[in-house]
Structure formats: C-alpha cells, structure tokens
Amino acid sequence: MDVVSPELNILLPDEIMDTEAIVMDDDPPAESPAASGQSQPSDDAPIPMETDVLAVPEIVSLCSDAPPTQRTQALTTSITTDSTLCSTTSATHLTSGGLQKLSANHQIILNKVASSPGADTTRSPGTTTITPGGQKFMVTAIGKSGQSIVLQLPHTGSKPGSGQGEAKANPQHFKVLTIGGRTDLKPVMVGQAVSSASQISTLQAQQLKTVQPMKPVQTVTVGGPQFKTIFPLSTSSNVQQIQVPGSRFHYVRLVTATTGSSTGQAGSHCTNSSMTAKPMVVNTAQVRMSVPIIPAQTMKQVVPKPLTSSGQVLTTQTQQRLIMPATPLPQIQPNLTNLPPGTMLAPGSGNMGYTVLPAHYVTQLQQSAYVTLASSSGFPTPTGIQTQARxxxxxxxxxxxxxxxxxxxxxxxxxxxxxxxxxxxxxxxxxxxxxxxxxxxxxxxxxxxxxxxxxxxxNPEAFKPKIGKGKEGESDRRHSKGCNCKRSGCLKNYCECYEAKIMCSSTCKCVGCKNFEESPERKTLMHLADAAEVRVQQQTAAKTKLSSQISDLFTRTTPAITSGGGRMPFTFVTKEVAEATCECLLEQAEQAELIQQPQATAERMILEEFGRCLMRIISSAGKTDCPSINC
DNA sequence: GAGTTTGAAACT
DNA sequence: CAGTTTCAAACTC
Known part of the structure; x- marks a missing residue:
C-alpha cells in the first residue's frame, strides 16, 4: 500500500533514518505547542547541535480507533538537525529526559497532527489494526511503498513487577522503532544496554528485512535466543508481533506493501518479559502467520550499499529507521552526552530503549542511498540533504x-x-x-x-569535541585537554590547538609554545596566512572576471561571425600578438627587478601590463587591420 | 611520492 | 601516572 501523499512525499525521503518516539495518551492536551507543524523550544531545549545536516523528516502517524473520548491525537515525530528546534513537546508526553539527552546529538521536531475525532481511520489506506494486549489500535503508516515500520507498543501496565496486571497501558506509549526497510542500520550499543540493544538491533536487522510473502511460519527464532517467537496478529496481514524477552514492550512490525503487490505485508510484535520473567504472549489464539521471516543474510542482497562513483543503482525499496526513546533512561542518561555517534541504547534492565543516531551517522548512510533512491522513487532532492554532516x-x-x-x-x-x-x-x-x-x-x-x-x-569523553568553551574570562574556544607539543612550538598543524586555530591555554602542557596572543612568531604566521588567503581570493576573483570577460567577448563577437562582419579571437590573437604580449610582460618583470620591487609589486606590475595588452588587443580586434602590440 | 617529523593515542 | 610504543597526519625534500 502506498499511502504517501504527494505533499508528504516531499517531506519524506525515506533515506533519512529518524529515531522517533510517539506517545499516545488517552487524555492528550488540547493544544500542543508543536501543533500545526511548528516546533517550539521547550524549557528543556537541548543544546543546539552543530551540524549542517538537513534531515528531512519522515512521518508516521498513529491513530487509535478507541472511542472518541479515548481517541488519541496522532503525533508525527521526526528528527531534524535544525538547531532551532527542540526535542520535547510538552503535549506529547514524550519523556523529555531521554529525548533531551539525545538531542545533544539530535534535534527533534515533534509535529502533532490532530486526528479528527470522527475520522474513520479504518478505511484509510495503509491503516492496520493491531491488538496487543487485547487492546485494539489503528496504526496508519504513512510511508513509501515497501517500507516496514516497527512500532514499540506499550506492554500493558509497564511497571516493573506489575506482572499480570498489564492489561492496559495508560498512557499508551508507542515508539516507532524503525521506519522503512532500511537494513543497513545497526546501531552500536554501549554500556548496560548492550544486550538489549543487541536484541533490538538484531530485531531490526533481521526481522525487518526478512519479509517475504506467502510462506507461513508459526514460530521464528531470530537473532539468537533473545528472539523466540513471532506472534502474527489475526487482524491484519501486515502486522507481526515479535516477542522480545527482556523488553517490556511489544514490538509490532508493519510492512507496507510493495508497489504492485498485496502480499508483501507483514508485521511483528514482540513482548518483553523482563519484568515478569515470562514472555508475554499476545493474542496467541489468533496466531496466523501470513508472512514468513527469512534470515537476514538473504536480505543483505538488497541492503543499500554506498554509492559508488560509477553510479550504482539501488533497487531495494526497503528501508530501516531507528529507535527513539519514549521514556527516560535514568541509569544511563548521565552518560548520554558521552556517547559516540552511532551509539544505540535499547530496552533492557527495566529501561525503555532508544537509539542514538547522530545526524551525521544518518547522513552518511543516507548519502549512500539517497541519490539513487530519490531518483528511483521520484522524490525531490533537497540540496541540503546531501551535505556531509559531522x-x-x-x-x-x-x-x-x-x-x-x-x-x-x-x-x-x-x-x-x-x-x-x-x-x-x-x-x-x-x-x-x-x-x-x-x-x-x-x-x-x-x-x-x-x-x-x-x-x-x-576515556568517557573520547568522542566529545576537543574544542570546547573555555572558562570564564578565557577564550571562547579552547582545547579541552590541551596539547603536549614539544618541538613544533605549537605553530604547526601537529598541534591540535593550532590546527583548530585557537591559542594554547593554561590547559596545555606544551614546551616552547609560541601559540599565544603576543607571540611574534604567531603574528607573523597569521599575517602570512592572511596574505595568502587574500591572494588566493584575488586570484580567484581575477580568474572569474577574466573568464567572464572572455565569455563576454566571445558572445559579442559571435553575432559578427554569423553576420560575416566579425572575427573570432584566434584570428587576431596571432602568434605574433602573443609573442609581443609576452615580451611586454617580460619587460615589466625586468623593470620590476631593476627597481628592486618586492615580488608582490612585480606581480602586480606584470598583471597590469597584461591588462593593458589585452585592452589593446581587444580594441584592435574591432579594426580591420592587424593589431599591434607596443609596450 | 618517499622519507621524516611530530604528537596523540594506545599500551605497559 | 609515567614511560614507551604505535599510529597516522603533517611536513620536507
């Protein structure tokens, strides 16, 4: 099913992997600051990320078909690197902690799309009914054809130890684990969450990309012993439930049909038994597997590979998205700012899981697939999207x-x-x-x-930027650890401070440092560097101007050619004229040398002479007789 | 382009 | 924590 509207299509290049979190509350606030597609910084607005990626959001809309009083607002979440945007939206019940922490590397826009209370979502294309824990939900996947979407549904009564009393979840936390069938994304795990993260990662990597139609499977074990069973839902052929011991969430995979096929739909739902010590089976009586799961390896054939210079064409439509926190991770949150790009934290130990996927990680991945996918999918290609972020x-x-x-x-x-x-x-x-x-x-x-x-x-801060803000009264930028240079005088690029164009500070332990404010050596270097830069700029400008003039000249002479009354440059810039010009230039060089002018002045004199020569040539070009060059 | 120098990272 | 080794970038010729 392809339910992407044209306007959404513009916004949803599915090469972008977003981490998303969606919380559906039975009693949502009347108005969200993020409503109408606008985001506003929250009080907990994150530190703006320094990245140049323009991540275009992909949208997933979730709607409950519960009675109007319980109808939740559909939220669309997306991530962008726009530093002006915030990570949390108060009305969403997205736990700000995790998101806020994440936003040290991400910026998240939450766009709330209020569902009309009376809307009949069941009739919407791309809508799927799922019934985890006996509850019925409508899941509307807005995505490109062929995408799969994994939702992390609330395990009923998701309090640790609540055991059998998990019949309902309120508020209902939905987390979009993946969007699209992207299979080349396997976030890295760290710390305590490694095990669980591995589960999710494996789940994504193997489950999401292993959908093939029409091969009934009752029980599938994937990703090792963590993944025991898949519980297909009877209510929809494109939903699978995946049981994930160790997670308190149900995982539901939705797979939108590949274009032209109605059979390639599957979903999975997994439950977590971390609190009950037993896997929770949902709707086991309705087990009906309509879509098989095949080993991930087989799908690697269609995993987007980095685009080669030869213009490799990708044919896959599957894409995969990332996990986003919907609740805080108090235990590991303090370390989140230290996480390296590409780190994933996932469910486990009573925590909600999430993935940290910095924009550059995303962008690097998207770089490998965007162009081809965009062209093949008909998506417009925003220029910013192809920028390498870091x-x-x-x-x-x-x-x-x-x-x-x-x-x-x-x-x-x-x-x-x-x-x-x-x-x-x-x-x-x-x-x-x-x-x-x-x-x-x-x-x-x-x-x-x-x-x-x-x-x-x-080093827990190994992946933090080395150049940070200095102490009060010190320079805005300083090396966090300082350099240890001994022989370079901190005036070569060996020195990390110098390389970063900052001066050494009290943090440095360098020997013979010359990289300080009043250092004459440093000043000389800076002047030289500035002069070199100016020269480069001037040369560039001169080249541009010359090209423009030549082009202009050619343009002006072209009509004359067609009319038979003009001449092309080569007809009057003869060998003799060129030789004469060179003689003039040489003479200028000799003159400059004679009067002991500095090199810069000599160059200027020569260039000026060249300009005069050109003018003479140009003026002569309009005459019928041969041009003459006289210095 | 090969060889040298340099300092951060990694190792002991 | 200090000394040593490894490594890749910066630099020189």
Missing amino acids: LPLNGLSTSDAASRPRKPCNCNKSQCLKLYCDCFANGEFCQSCNCTNCFNNLEHETERAKAIKACLDR
Whole structure:
C-alpha cells in the first residue's frame, strides 16, 4: 500500500533514518505547542547541535480507533538537525529526559497532527489494526511503498513487577522503532544496554528485512535466543508481533506493501518479559502467520550499499529507521552526552530503549542511498540533504566543517577503529577513504561497537569535541585537554590547538609554545596566512572576471561571425600578438627587478601590463587591420 | 611520492 | 601516572 501523499512525499525521503518516539495518551492536551507543524523550544531545549545536516523528516502517524473520548491525537515525530528546534513537546508526553539527552546529538521536531475525532481511520489506506494486549489500535503508516515500520507498543501496565496486571497501558506509549526497510542500520550499543540493544538491533536487522510473502511460519527464532517467537496478529496481514524477552514492550512490525503487490505485508510484535520473567504472549489464539521471516543474510542482497562513483543503482525499496526513546533512561542518561555517534541504547534492565543516531551517522548512510533512491522513487532532492554532516571537528565551526571537504583517512593498521583514525574519532564512517582493512563501516558494526566501547572505557569523553568553551574570562574556544607539543612550538598543524586555530591555554602542557596572543612568531604566521588567503581570493576573483570577460567577448563577437562582419579571437590573437604580449610582460618583470620591487609589486606590475595588452588587443580586434602590440 | 617529523593515542 | 610504543597526519625534500 502506498499511502504517501504527494505533499508528504516531499517531506519524506525515506533515506533519512529518524529515531522517533510517539506517545499516545488517552487524555492528550488540547493544544500542543508543536501543533500545526511548528516546533517550539521547550524549557528543556537541548543544546543546539552543530551540524549542517538537513534531515528531512519522515512521518508516521498513529491513530487509535478507541472511542472518541479515548481517541488519541496522532503525533508525527521526526528528527531534524535544525538547531532551532527542540526535542520535547510538552503535549506529547514524550519523556523529555531521554529525548533531551539525545538531542545533544539530535534535534527533534515533534509535529502533532490532530486526528479528527470522527475520522474513520479504518478505511484509510495503509491503516492496520493491531491488538496487543487485547487492546485494539489503528496504526496508519504513512510511508513509501515497501517500507516496514516497527512500532514499540506499550506492554500493558509497564511497571516493573506489575506482572499480570498489564492489561492496559495508560498512557499508551508507542515508539516507532524503525521506519522503512532500511537494513543497513545497526546501531552500536554501549554500556548496560548492550544486550538489549543487541536484541533490538538484531530485531531490526533481521526481522525487518526478512519479509517475504506467502510462506507461513508459526514460530521464528531470530537473532539468537533473545528472539523466540513471532506472534502474527489475526487482524491484519501486515502486522507481526515479535516477542522480545527482556523488553517490556511489544514490538509490532508493519510492512507496507510493495508497489504492485498485496502480499508483501507483514508485521511483528514482540513482548518483553523482563519484568515478569515470562514472555508475554499476545493474542496467541489468533496466531496466523501470513508472512514468513527469512534470515537476514538473504536480505543483505538488497541492503543499500554506498554509492559508488560509477553510479550504482539501488533497487531495494526497503528501508530501516531507528529507535527513539519514549521514556527516560535514568541509569544511563548521565552518560548520554558521552556517547559516540552511532551509539544505540535499547530496552533492557527495566529501561525503555532508544537509539542514538547522530545526524551525521544518518547522513552518511543516507548519502549512500539517497541519490539513487530519490531518483528511483521520484522524490525531490533537497540540496541540503546531501551535505556531509559531522560533529564539530577540531574545533572548527559548523560552517567551517561544512565548507571543508571530508578528509579521507589513510589508516593502515588501526582498521579505522581507533582514535588515530579521524573518521572514527569524528564518529564518521569511512567513506571514499584510502584506508586498508577498514572496519569503520556497517559491515563491521560489531567490531565498531566494541571499539567504541573500548574507547569510551579508556576515556568517557573520547568522542566529545576537543574544542570546547573555555572558562570564564578565557577564550571562547579552547582545547579541552590541551596539547603536549614539544618541538613544533605549537605553530604547526601537529598541534591540535593550532590546527583548530585557537591559542594554547593554561590547559596545555606544551614546551616552547609560541601559540599565544603576543607571540611574534604567531603574528607573523597569521599575517602570512592572511596574505595568502587574500591572494588566493584575488586570484580567484581575477580568474572569474577574466573568464567572464572572455565569455563576454566571445558572445559579442559571435553575432559578427554569423553576420560575416566579425572575427573570432584566434584570428587576431596571432602568434605574433602573443609573442609581443609576452615580451611586454617580460619587460615589466625586468623593470620590476631593476627597481628592486618586492615580488608582490612585480606581480602586480606584470598583471597590469597584461591588462593593458589585452585592452589593446581587444580594441584592435574591432579594426580591420592587424593589431599591434607596443609596450 | 618517499622519507621524516611530530604528537596523540594506545599500551605497559 | 609515567614511560614507551604505535599510529597516522603533517611536513620536507
């Protein structure tokens, strides 16, 4: 089923992986600050993320078909990196803690789309009924054809130890775990949540991309012992329930039909037994598997691969999205700001799970698929979306980083899984690098996750920007650890402070530092650098102007050619004219040398002479006789 | 492009 | 925590 409206289509390039959280409350606030598609910063507004990614949101709408009094407002959530946006919307009941923490690396827009109370969502295309815990919900998937959506439904009475009293969930927490069949996303796990995160990750990686039609399966074990059973729902052929011991949520997978096929729909719902020590089975009496689950490996064939320079065409329509927290994770929250890009935290130990997927992680992934998918799907291609995003790098501002082309690494021995590798250190995947034996990619996510964990074990702030705000009264930007240079005088790019274009501070332990405010060496270097920059700019401007003039000249002479009355430049810029011009320029050079002018002045004199020569040539071009050049 | 220098990261 | 080794980037020729 393809239920993407044209206008939504514009907003929903499904290459973007969003982490989302949706909470449906029986008694939602009358008005949300985020209503009508606008987001407003909350009191807990996160720190604006320094990234240049423009993440276009994908929208998932969830509607309950409960009576009007219980009808929830449909919320659409999305993530963007727009720093002006906030992560929390008070009316959504999204727990601000987790989201707020996440937003250190994400910015989230929550757009509330109020469902009309009387709307009959059951008739909407793309709507699926699911009945976890005996409750009936309508799930409307707004997405591209062929997408799968995993929802994390509330385990009934989701309090630890509540056991059998989990018949209802109020408020009802829905979490969109994945959107689209994206299969190349396997977030990294850290800390306590590793095990559970692994479950979810595996769930996503294997369940979501293993949908094939018409092969009944009663019980499927995926991702190891954590995943025991899939409980298909009788109410819909495109919903699967997946049982996930260790999670207190039901996981429901919805798979919208691939275009032209009504059989490729499946959903899964998983339950968590972390509190009850027993897997919770929902609607077991209605087990009816209409869609088989096949091993993830088989689907890897369609996992989007990084686009090659040769313009590889991707044919897959499956996409996968990420997990987002709907509730706080108090135990691990304090560490969230230390998480490296690509870190995933997932359900476990009584916590709601979520995934941290920094925008650049997303963008790097989307880069690999966006162009082709956009072209194949007919999506418009926002220019900003293809921008490589990254965290502040070496203290460079976002704009600096954005203007800088991504620097490929050349790692040989580290497998790009140590901080030696700039890509890894910046939380980026290696892409178009010159590295050998690279493990900093999706194909080696396990190793990468371990490496990230190891780095964090050594230094919890390993992935934090090194350049941060200084103390009161100090420079705005300073190296968090300071440098330890001994031989470079901190005036070469070996020095991290100098490289970041900041001066050394009291934090530094450098020897023979010359990178301080009053340093004459530093001033000289700065002047040279400024002069070089100005020169480059001037040269660029001159080239542009010259090109423009040449183009203009050509344009003006073209009609003359067609009319037979003019001449092309080559007809009057003869060999003799060129030689004469060169002689003039050489003479200027000699003159400059003779009067001992500095190089810059000499260059200017030569250029000016060249300009005069050109003018003479141009003026002569309009005459019938041959141009003459006289210095 | 090869070789050297450098300092952060990793290791002991 | 200090000393040493490893590593990749910066730099030089």
